[in-house]
Structure formats: C-alpha cells, structure tokens
Amino acid sequence: MFNRILLTHGSGGKLTHELIKTMFVKNFSNSALNQLADSAVCELPGKKIAFTTDSYVVNPVFFPGGDIGKLAVCGTVNDLSVAGARPLFISCALIMEEGLETAVLEKIIVSLRDAAKKANVKIVTGDTKVVEKGGADKIFINTAGIGIVYSKARLGTQFIRPGDVVIINGPIANHGMAITALRKGMQFETKIQSDCTNLNEITGALIGSLGKGIKFMRDATRGGLSAVLNEVTEGRAWGIEIDEKSVPVDEPVRAMCELLGFDPLYVANEGKVVAIVAPESAEKALKIMRRYKDGKGAAIIGTVKPGLKGRVELKTLMAGRRIVDMPVGEQLPRIC
Amino acid sequence: MFNRILLTHGSGGKLTHELIKTMFVKNFSNSALNQLADSAVCELPGKKIAFTTDSYVVNPVFFPGGDIGKLAVCGTVNDLSVAGARPLFISCALIMEEGLETAVLEKIIVSLRDAAKKANVKIVTGDTKVVEKGGADKIFINTAGIGIVYSKARLGTQFIRPGDVVIINGPIANHGMAITALRKGMQFETKIQSDCTNLNEITGALIGSLGKGIKFMRDATRGGLSAVLNEVTEGRAWGIEIDEKSVPVDEPVRAMCELLGFDPLYVANEGKVVAIVAPESAEKALKIMRRYKDGKGAAIIGTVKPGLKGRVELKTLMAGRRIVDMPVGEQLPRIC
Numbered sequence: 001m002f003n004r005i006l007l008t009h010g011s012g013g014k015l016t017h018e019l020i021k022t023m024f025v026k027n028f029s030n031s032a033l034n035q036l037a038d039s040a041v042c043e044l045p046g047k048k049i050a051f052t053t054d055s056y057v058v059n060p061v062f063f064p065g066g067d068i069g070k071l072a073v074c075g076t077v078n079d080l081s082v083a084g085a086r087p088l089f090i091s092c093a094l095i096m097e098e099g100l101e102t103a104v105l106e107k108i109i110v111s112l113r114d115a116a117k118k119a120n121v122k123i124v125t126g127d128t129k130v131v132e133k134g135g136a137d138k139i140f141i142n143t144a145g146i147g148i149v150y151s152k153a154r155l156g157t158q159f160i161r162p163g164d165v166v167i168i169n170g171p172i173a174n175h176g177m178a179i180t181a182l183r184k185g186m187q188f189e190t191k192i193q194s195d196c197t198n199l200n201e202i203t204g205a206l207i208g209s210l211g212k213g214i215k216f217m218r219d220a221t222r223g224g225l226s227a228v229l230n231e232v233t234e235g236r237a238w239g240i241e242i243d244e245k246s247v248p249v250d251e252p253v254r255a256m257c258e259l260l261g262f263d264p265l266y267v268a269n270e271g272k273v274v275a276i277v278a279p280e281s282a283e284k285a286l287k288i289m290r291r292y293k294d295g296k297g298a299a300i301i302g303t304v305k306p307g308l309k310g311r312v313e314l315k316t317l318m319a320g321r322r323i324v325d326m327p328v329g330e331q332l333p334r335i336c
Numbered sequence: 337m338f339n340r341i342l343l344t345h346g347s348g349g350k351l352t353h354e355l356i357k358t359m360f361v362k363n364f365s366n367s368a369l370n371q372l373a374d375s376a377v378c379e380l381p382g383k384k385i386a387f388t389t390d391s392y393v394v395n396p397v398f399f400p401g402g403d404i405g406k407l408a409v410c411g412t413v414n415d416l417s418v419a420g421a422r423p424l425f426i427s428c429a430l431i432m433e434e435g436l437e438t439a440v441l442e443k444i445i446v447s448l449r450d451a452a453k454k455a456n457v458k459i460v461t462g463d464t465k466v467v468e469k470g471g472a473d474k475i476f477i478n479t480a481g482i483g484i485v486y487s488k489a490r491l492g493t494q495f496i497r498p499g500d501v502v503i504i505n506g507p508i509a510n511h512g513m514a515i516t517a518l519r520k521g522m523q524f525e526t527k528i529q530s531d532c533t534n535l536n537e538i539t540g541a542l543i544g545s546l547g548k549g550i551k552f553m554r555d556a557t558r559g560g561l562s563a564v565l566n567e568v569t570e571g572r573a574w575g576i577e578i579d580e581k582s583v584p585v586d587e588p589v590r591a592m593c594e595l596l597g598f599d600p601l602y603v604a605n606e607g608k609v610v611a612i613v614a615p616e617s618a619e620k621a622l623k624i625m626r627r628y629k630d631g632k633g634a635a636i637i638g639t640v641k642p643g644l645k646g647r648v649e650l651k652t653l654m655a656g657r658r659i660v661d662m663p664v665g666e667q668l669p670r671i672c
Contacts, residue, residue: 006666012558012604013663017567035492036567038554039386039419041485047383050375053427053480054463057471083375091389091480095431127390127478131670135393137471142463144389144427144480149377218374222348231353231372268348327349330342334467 005100010130023106024126027113028092032124040124042089046148050085052076053144059334061108061138064178064187065194068141069111071270071336074198075221076145077119081203082217082273084153090116093127093142100138108139119198121145150204152211159215162238162306165282167275169202169289170195170297171248172225176267176332177256184260190252197271197294205288206275213281219273222336223327224266228274229302229312230326239308242324243315246301265314266327268335276304341436346466359442360462363449364428368460376460378425382484386421388412389480395670397444397474400514400523401530404477405447407606407672410534411557412481413455417539418553418609420489426452429463429478436474444475455534457481486540488547495551498574498642501618503611505538505625506531506633507584508561512603512668513592520596526588533607533630541624542611549617556608557672559663562601564610565638565648566662575644578660579651582637601650602663604671612640 008015025034032040054075061068073090080087092112096105116123174195181187199219206214220228225247233239242265249257249264257264271294277285282300289295305313312324344351361370368376390411397404409426416423428448432441452459510531517523535555542550556564561583569575578601585593585600593600607630613621618636625631641649648660 007669008664008666010558010669011663011666012563013665015664016559017662037419038415039388039421039481039483041384041386041419041421044380044383044385047380048377049380049482050377051425051427051482052375052461053429053478055429055431055465055478057431057465057467059467059471079374083373083377085375085377089387091387093389093391093478093480095391095393095476125388129391129393129670131393131395131473134470135395135473135670136476137467140431140472140476142389142391142429142478142480144429144478145375146385146387146482147375222346223352227348326353327347328344328351329349330344330347333343333346334465334471 003102005096005098005105005130007098007130007132010128016128019128023109027109028123030122030124042124044148048149050080050083050147050149052079055140055142056336057140057334058336059137060182063182063194066196067108067111069108070115071196072141072143073112073115073119074196074270076143077121077198077200078219080145080147081200082219084155084207085147085149086204087119087121087145087147087200089146090121090123091125091144092123095129095131095136095140097136097138098130098133119200150207153207154212155216157216157232160276160304162304163279164215164276164304165279165300166240166302167277167285167298167300169273169295171250172269172272173249173253173257173264173267175270176335177253179335180332181256190256192252195269195271199271199273202289202292202295203273206285209288210277210281210285213278214275216276217273220269222268224268226265226324227327233310233312236310238304238306239311239313240302241305241313241315242302244317246299248297248299265324266331339438341432341434341441341466343434343466343468346464352464355464359445363445364459366458366460378460380484384485386416386419386483386485388415391476391478392672393476393670394672395473396518399518399530402532403444403447405444406451407532408477408479409448409451409455410532410606411672412479413457413534413536414555416481416483417536418555420491420543421483421485422540423455423457423481423483423536425482426457426459427461427480428459431465431467431472431476433472433474434466434469455536486543489543490548491552493552493568496612496640498640499615500551500612500640501615501636502576502638503613503621503634503636505609505631507586508605508608509585509589509593509600509603511606512671513589515671516668517592526592528588531605531607535607535609538625538628538631539609542621545624546617546621549614550611552612554610556605556610558604560602560604562660563663569646569648572646574640574642575647575649576638577641577649577651578638580653582635584633584635601660602667
C-alpha cells in the first residue's frame with residue numbers, strides 16, 4: 001500500500017482495485033458489495049421506496065463528535081428516516097485529492113463502517129475518484145440511500161392542522177457550534193460535541209406507535225430549525241408559533257452563540273428531527289423519543305396556529321414576539 | 337438570479353431554495369422530485385433492484401460529444417444496464433465551486449435533463465453543495481441510480497464458459513481521445529467525438545432476446561477495454577483471446593493514439609458495452625446491437641479460451657501474441 005492517495009488510485013486499473021479490496025471490501029464486506037459489479041443487486045422487502053442523496057464537504061473532516069464518514073452515513077440515513085422509511089442500502093462515492101494520507105482515508109472508512117453498522121444499513125456500492133492536488137479539498141463523500149416506506153407512514157405537510165404540536169428530540173445547534181469552535185481554536189474551552197447520529201430508531205418507533213398521529217418529520221441540518229419550520233409553513237394559511245423557553249439549547253452552545261452572535265435557531269444540527277404530531281399524540285411521541293439516548297432531551301417546542309399566514313413566530317423569553325425568517329446569508333460554509 | 341454561484345447557494349436557506357426551484361424543479365420536473373422532501377418516494381415495479389453510484393469530475397466539463405451532465409446520466413444508466421436492469425430513477429448531487437457561472441450550471445442542468453429524457457429515467461432527488469473558491473474545480477456531479485433487474489437476466493462471470501464469444505457495440509477509445517485532443521488543443525484537426533451515450537436500449541434488447549444466452553456485460557469506461565477483460569478473467573482457469581484486427585477503432589482515433597503513444601485498449605469509453613455470449617447467441621447479439629444507432633459498429637472481438645489461466649491475450653495484426661495486462665499507471669486523470 002501507499003502512504004498517500006495517488007492519481008492512479010482513481011484510474012480504474014490495478015491500484016483502484018487494490019484500494020477497493022484493501023479498504024472497501026475489507027471494511028464494508030457484504031454479499032452485494034463483494035461482487036464488485038457495476039451495480040449492486042439487492043432484494044427489497046417492498047416496492048414503495050424512499051431514495052435520497054447528499055454530498056458531504058465538511059471542513060475540517062474530523063470534529064468533536066464525528067467526522068465526514070459518520071456524517072455521510074447518518075445524514076443519508078436520516079433523510080430516509082424522516083420520509084417514513086426504514087433505511088436499508090447506502091452507496092458511498094469518494095472524491096479524493098491527490099496526496100490524501102491513506103491513514104486519514106482509512107480512519108474515515110472505518111467511521112463509515114461503524115456508522116452503517118449502528119444504523120443497521122449496508123454499504124452495497126461505491127465509487128472512487130481522485131483529482132489532482134488543489135482540484136478538491138482533501139475528501140468529499142457522496143452517499144445515496146434506499147429505504148422501504150413503512151406501511152403505517154402517512155407523512156406530509158398536507159396533513160398538518162392548526163392545533164398540531166411541534167416536537168424536537170433534543171438540544172439544537174451543537175453540530176454547527178462544534179465545527180465553529182474547532183475552526184476558531186476554541187474547542188478545548190467549550191468541549192461542544194456535534195450531535196451527529198442516526199435517527200432511524202426514533203423515527204421508526206414514532207411511526208410504529210403513532211401511525212397517522214405523526215404528520216410530518218424533517219431533520220434540521222443546514223439552515224437549522226428555522227429553515228425546517230419555514231419550509232413547512234411556506235404558502236400555508238396557518239403558521240407555527242415557537243416558544244423560545246421550550247427550545248432546548250445546551251448551556252455551552254448558548255454561551256458560544258451569544259459570544260459569536262449566532263442565533264441557535266439558524267445553526268446546523270446533524271441528529272435532530274422535528275416532528276409535527278396531532279395534539280393527542282404529543283405526550284406519547286415525547287415518551288417514545290425519550291426512550292432513546294438521542295431523544296433524552298426531547299421537548300415540545302411549539303404549536304401550529306391558525307391565521308399566521310405561513311409565518312414562523314417566536315414567543316421570546318421576554319414575552320415578546322418576533323418573526324423567524326428563512327435563513328438568508330451563509331453563516332457557516334461547509335458545515336456538512 | 338445571480339450570474340455566479342455564491343457560498344450562500346449551498347446554505348440550505350433562501351438562495352438554495354431559489355436555485356432548486358429555478359434550475360432543478362424547472363428542468364427535471366416530476367411528481368417525486370417536486371415534493372422537495374428529504375427523500376423522493378417512488379413506487380417500483382419489482383423488488384429485485386440494481387443500485388449504483390458514480391461521481392463525475394471530468395475536466396474540461398464541456399467536450400466534443402458531451403459534457404459532465406450527459407456523462408453523469410449516461411454513466412450511471414449504463415452501470416444499471418450492464419447489471420441486467422432497466423434504469424428507472426436517478427439522483428443528482430452537485431458540488432460547485434464558489435464563482436461558477438450560473439450560465440454554465442444551467443447548460444449542464446439542461447444536459448442532465450436531456451440525457452435523462454433520452455434514457456427514459458427520472459431525476460427524482462438531489463443535493464447542492466458549494467465550496468469556497470479553490471476548494472473544488474468548477475463542478476463535480478454524483479449520480480446514483482436504481483433499476484429493476486429484468487426477470488430474464490442471468491448475468492455473472494460464473495456463467496462464462498470456454499467457447500463463449502466477446503462482443504462490443506462499436507469502436508473504442510473515442511471518449512478518452514476526444515478529451516485528450518481538447519486538452520492538447522488538437523480538437524479542430526481531429527474532430528474526434530466522445531462516444532458518451534446511454535446503453536439501456538441495447539442491453540434491454542439483448543436480455544429480452546437472448547435470456548441466458550448472454551452471460552456477462554460491462555461498460556468499458558476508465559481503464560478501457562483491457563480493464564474490463566482483466567476483471568472478467570481474474571482468478572479463472574480460462575482466459576480471453578482478443579483478435580486485434582477485429583477490435584473496431586475509428587481511423588482518427590487510431591492515428592491520434594499512435595501519435596501520442598496511447599494503446600486504444602487502455603483508453604476510456606463512455607458508450608461501449610462488452611458482452612460475453614454463448615456461441616450460438618453471437619450472431620443474434622450482433623444483429624440486435626446493429627439495430628441501434630450506438631450499435632452500428634458492433635463486432636465480435638474475441639473468444640473465451642480454456643487454459644489461459646486468467647490471462648487476456650491479444651492476437652496482433654502481425655500474427656504475434658501479447659498479454660493485455662490490467663492498466664497500471666494513470667494515462668488520463670479526470671477522464672470521467
């Protein structure tokens with residue numbers, strides 16, 4: 001093996017094959033992948049699928065609480081999960097910069113493997129490209145994912161009604177602030193960790209128990225909680241009212257946001273699902289979430305209100321009100 | 337709209353949404369995509385699927401006979417096709433460099449759209465990331481694809497027997513030489529065009545007509561024809577004998593290869609399928625291929641021979657023999 005990735009590793013020849021065997025097959029091993037065919041051939045347990053893709057360009061690639069590999073599995077697993085699906089298969093395509101240390105790559109591969117194992121998904125197909133030094137920044141990962149939609153799932157903004165309740169599974173803004181702390185060299189003081197995790201257990205349990213009682217789910221990533229809520233309310237006669245004192249924010253995260261002038265509502269998460277549920281299902285949804293490690297901090301944070309005309313409004317700690325807009329500028333580039 | 341892509345277009349906020357609506361929804365419009373949910377929800381006509389992914393980093397992004405958009409659809413469609421599947425759904429994830437001209441992006445999006453239409457697949461889900469200037473080279477595209485495996489397909493190297501016949505649907509090395517000519521400023525003299533195209537019509541017809549008579553298919557991309565043949569023979573008791581005079585190479589491509597010292601067997605293609613068929617199916621396979629525009633130049637190029645112990649051998653024009661190895665070095669970085 002080489003200590004660094006060479007252009008030849010992306011040529012489709014001998015070194016590409018060596019890399020695939022010593023890194024991917026070794027770590028991801030499963031019957032579909034090991035064929036090393038142009039496509040993985042898989043049997044699905046149903047015909048109604050969810051299909052998603054995301055590229056990950058996070059910088060730096062290693063951060064407190066995770067790395068680009070863990071992120072690439074969790075992010076795609078979560079996109080399938082909030083669509084009401086059970087994630088099954090993941091693809092993994094790497095774009096690497098010539099000169100990337102093989103040890104760095106291996107650490108990321110192991111992280112992809114462990115995250116896939118934890119989320120109970122199989123990495124069944126992949127691709128490797130290498131671009132010349134300076135043509136890309138270290139490593140970018142794309143994952144696409146396939147899941148089977150639960151037969152009990154009936155999700156969509158069209159099912160939301162005034163009176164429905166907005167729930168989140170824990171404190172917000174940890175991922176964005178962990179990356180920011182790292183970039184600013186503040187990570188040792190703050191010890192803020194990314195919340196990067198897979199949400200498929202929580203979402204599967206919610207759908208299994210609540211059925212039609214759960215109307216909508218989305219993971220709050222780039223753009224934070226505010227982007228999700230604004231996407232939900234856009235063009236509707238109703239709106240969402242959020243109660244600031246109910247929105248969970250860890251103390252070090254809140255302190256750092258204040259110090260740097262960030263609004264936690266706009267900061268990225270990588271393990272937070274926003275669920276909108278019928279009022280009679282709200283307490284049950286909370287209980288289900290709290291059964292899981294990543295749902296211990298679950299909270300009811302707001303309500304769907306008639307007459308707000310597509311707006312998201314925040315009842316502030318001072319009992320004032322302000323509109324929470326869709327994020328406009330770029331707070332933190334390459335956060336995921 | 338802006339003339340150039342800004343970091344904010346990748347933030348998940350207002351500009352990301354504007355970009356998605358004005359570019360992706362406008363051009364790719366279909367019921368699954370238009371939901372703009374975290375995942376596309378699709379109904380499959382069967383449960384046995386093929387799933388594949390590839391990232392495209394070709395440089396330059398526009399070239400004679402295609403561009404990165406056309407390539408990204410055709411490459412993934414072809415990986416599904418040679419696995420014996422009917423391609424149905426494609427994902428499309430873009431990594432763009434800050435400052436990319438919006439006009440360039442739009443041209444690529446239109447090309448993705450047209451290629452998807454021609455191949456009869458739907459682009460149902462996507463992602464947009466923007467990295468700072470210098471963090472990536474213009475644009476990288478990842479596509480993943482899902483297809484349904486034809487019930488008549490029975491493909492795999494394990495079905496290959498000595499006596500089977502190796503067929504290709506047309507002349508080799510056009511894609512690699514088109515890109516090389518462009519890079520060297522020779523494109524006006526040579527007029528070589530990339531062979532970039534979708535192969536799903538040809539492969540579907542082959543499986544439909546030949547059933548078990550067709551043993552194996554693979555598209556010869558990076559690493560060229562030699563990489564495919566070496567992958568097939570690796571670890572087998574038998575080998576493959578290729579007849580140099582039967583391997584179709586267009587005259588300008590051959591001339592340019594000679595001039596620059598390339599062996600066409602190692603040069604990339606983007607619209608060539610290598611099929612290994614039972615001897616009694618060979619003539620029929622040729623006829624089927626030749627019905628299609630991209631199969632007019634189809635030819636029988638070799639035979640599976642006992643006793644070659646995993647080797648690929650070439651019967652040269654001079655009636656000599658030489659071993660065709662797996663490609664080792666990097667002839668042409670960022671060819672796809």
